[in-house]
Amino acid sequence: MMIEIRFSGFGGQGIIRCGLITGKALALFDNKHATMTQSFGPEARGSACSSQLVVSEDKVLYPYVTNPHILVAMSQDAYEKYYPELRDGGTLIVDGDLVKVKPDKRNIKIYSIPATRFAEELGNKIIANLVMLGFFTAVTKIVSPDAMKKALPGLVPDRFLDLNLKAFDRGYEYGKQILTSQK
Amino acid sequence: MKKITADPKGVLTGVHYLDGDFAIAEGALAAGCRFFAGYPITPSTEVAERFAERIPLIGGVFIQMEDELGSIAAVIGASWAGVKAMTVTSGPGFSLMMENIGLAAMMEVPCVIANVQRGGPSTGLPTLPGQGDMMQVRWGSHGDYEIIALSPNSPQECFDLTIEAFNLSEMYRVPVFIMTDECVGHMHERVVIPPPEEIELIERKWYEGPKDKYLPYKPDKDMIPFMVKAGDGYRFHTTGLTHDERGYPVINAECQNILVPRLVEKIKKNADKIIKFEEEETDTAEVIVISYGITSRVAIKAVQEAREKGMKVGTLRLITVWPFPEKRVKELAEKVKAFIVPEINYGQIVLEVERCAGGKASVIGVPHCGGGVHDPDIIFNAIKEALK
Known part of the structure; x- marks a missing residue:
């Protein structure tokens, strides 16, 4: 089974980092194949930005995302740009404070978290991406929380490792709550 | 030709999540490359960045040169000093290297050049992929010569083929190219780096005879001449001009007709051994x-x-x-x-x-x-x- 994931938002939010952390977690600690590619253009901080991950039990041959199963959107622009390619039956995960989701007749599961607000409450909005990754881990269950935490060293600055772990846990717990309340 | 295993200092044994650019640098370090000279250019810059970070820790040299002409020239010099050396570039930088790539082919200098291809011609598309330098790598410098070019399609292969590139360049005394592209260069995947004792390396044939008898371009039976290290006390001459076995210029058709066929045939005759598909x-x-x-x-x-x-x-x-x-x-x-x-x-x-x-x-x-x-x-x- 091949799963396609797109993380999107604006430059500066740590969107590429989201793909890297998740890819490393899957490839190194969850024993999956994970190919990460990124939009690599003359984008500047503030413009739409995305990283793509193809996850599989077997070797990934075609390395690009075409119709993602999961779309994470951390900005309105990114949501508008990438939502149409999300496949029917797919999952949309948004920062609910930053993205206004429009009604759609397709069968899309929607999960929302105020990731940036939670990050600010933890002391720095720069860790909103980790709050989002915790939430993503809880609701999609495609990667284990342990693997995600193991992937962090080397991908976030050492002195901020604890803060990043805290952010991850905040998002993860919120995700678990959401799942329980939906039961 | 000597077969050895990798120097553990350069080998980051383990399982990593790397992009193709970083994997090229790690492959080179595992292969024993201890000299890098380059000039940053997108999308190859990450190779240089990784070298700059890693090579000083294992006793090698990183030089950011003034341009690509200087970069390849420094690599040729380092190789003559007995060190495995490489450079990396993309489109416009590759064009600037062409003259000295011919020099490396003519002097028979083992060296590795990675080209992380982007869209061209000219400055073209700096951040986007291309495979437009595939004929240039073969024919870009003037005159008749042969090179070897490898094309990895994953970060793991970037690692593996960079080791292979060094081995081939040492074996045949020829510039070897890693012709990758922006996609593979920036794609992250699992890269397994084996323990050093499992990495087999080939070293160029060193001349060990008497100092006054060394002829830098006297071919061995396999058509490849022996090398010495500059500074080890051997007197020798090397030049881009057509030369005889002593390495001195001989400007006539007769000498040309001995030298050029050998430069071409040493690769052509071994093509079956070199080619992988x-x-x-x-x-x-x-x-x-x-x-x-x-x-x-x-x-x-x-x-x-x-x-x-x-x-x-x-x-x-x-x-x-x-x-x-x-x-x-x-x-x-x-x-x-x-x-x-x-x-x-x-x-x-x-x-x-x-x-x-x-x-x-x-x-x-x-x-x-x-x-x-x-x-x-x-x-x-x-x-x-x-x-x-």
């Missing part, structure tokens, strides 16, 4: 897709779709692009209806396929000018068309 379902195929680098992974989607629809499609993936696997393509041309050659340029390696097919199979290029990869549907349509 991967093929699938070619024995039953009516159509074969020939591709290399990132395009080989994009083409897979089209090939799978065609097979699902019952079409008999094989694949030939070039790992070594130069020397070109002429013999194999000629054999296959006898058996198939057509070759499909998708590549991210306006038609380069397709010309080589056409030459080898010699009219026996039709050859259909699927060009893409760069800035992205093929839409697999376009490759699929070409397969369908060819089978009509």
Whole structure:
């Protein structure tokens, strides 16, 4: 089974980092194949930005995302740009404070978290991406929380490792709550 | 020629999540490369960044040169000093290196050059992929010479083939090229770096005879002359001018007709040993897709779709692009209806396929000018068309 994931938002939010952390977690600690590619253009901080991950039990041959199963959107622009390619039956995960989701007749599961607000409450909005990754881990269950935490060293600055772990846990717990309340 | 295993200092044994650019640097360090000279250019800069961070810790040298002319010149010098050396660049930088690449070929200097290809011509598309330098790498410098060019399609292969590139350059005393592209360069995947004792390296043949008898261009039986290290007390001369066994210029047709054929034949005669490719379902195929680098992974989607629809499609993936696997393509041309050659340029390696097919199979290029990869549907349509 091949799963396609797109993380999107604006430059500066740590969107590429989201793909890297998740890819490393899957490839190194969850024993999956994970190919990460990124939009690599003359984008500047503030413009739409995305990283793509193809996850599989077997070797990934075609390395690009075409119709993602999961779309994470951390900005309105990114949501508008990438939502149409999300496949029917797919999952949309948004920062609910930053993205206004429009009604759609397709069968899309929607999960929302105020990731940036939670990050600010933890002391720095720069860790909103980790709050989002915790939430993503809880609701999609495609990667284990342990693997995600193991992937962090080397991908976030050492002195901020604890803060990043805290952010991850905040998002993860919120995700678990959401799942329980939906039961 | 000496076979040795890797120096543990340079080998980051373990499982990593690396992009192709970083994997090239790690492959080089594992291969014993201890000198890097380069000038940053997108999308190859990460190779240089990784070297700058890692090579000082293991006793090597990183120099950011004034430009690409200086970079390749410094690499040639370092190699003559007995050190394994490399540089990395992209499009415009590659063009600037052409003259000294010819010098490296003429002086028979082992060295490795990675080109993380972007869209061209000129400054073109700095941040977007291309495969437009595939003929330039073969023919870019003037005169007749041979080089070796490898085309990885994953970060793991960037690591593996960079080691292979060093081994080939040491074995044949020739510049060897890693012809990758922005996609593979910036793609992250799992990269397994084996323990040093499992990495087999080849070292150039060192001359060990009496100091006054050394002839730098006297070929051994395998056509490859011995090297010495500058500074070890041997007097020798090397030049880009046509030279005799002593390395001194001899400006006449006679000497030229001894030297140039050897530069070419030392690679051509060993082509079977050098060339690597991967093929699938070619024995039953009516159509074969020939591709290399990132395009080989994009083409897979089209090939799978065609097979699902019952079409008999094989694949030939070039790992070594130069020397070109002429013999194999000629054999296959006898058996198939057509070759499909998708590549991210306006038609380069397709010309080589056409030459080898010699009219026996039709050859259909699927060009893409760069800035992205093929839409697999376009490759699929070409397969369908060819089978009509």
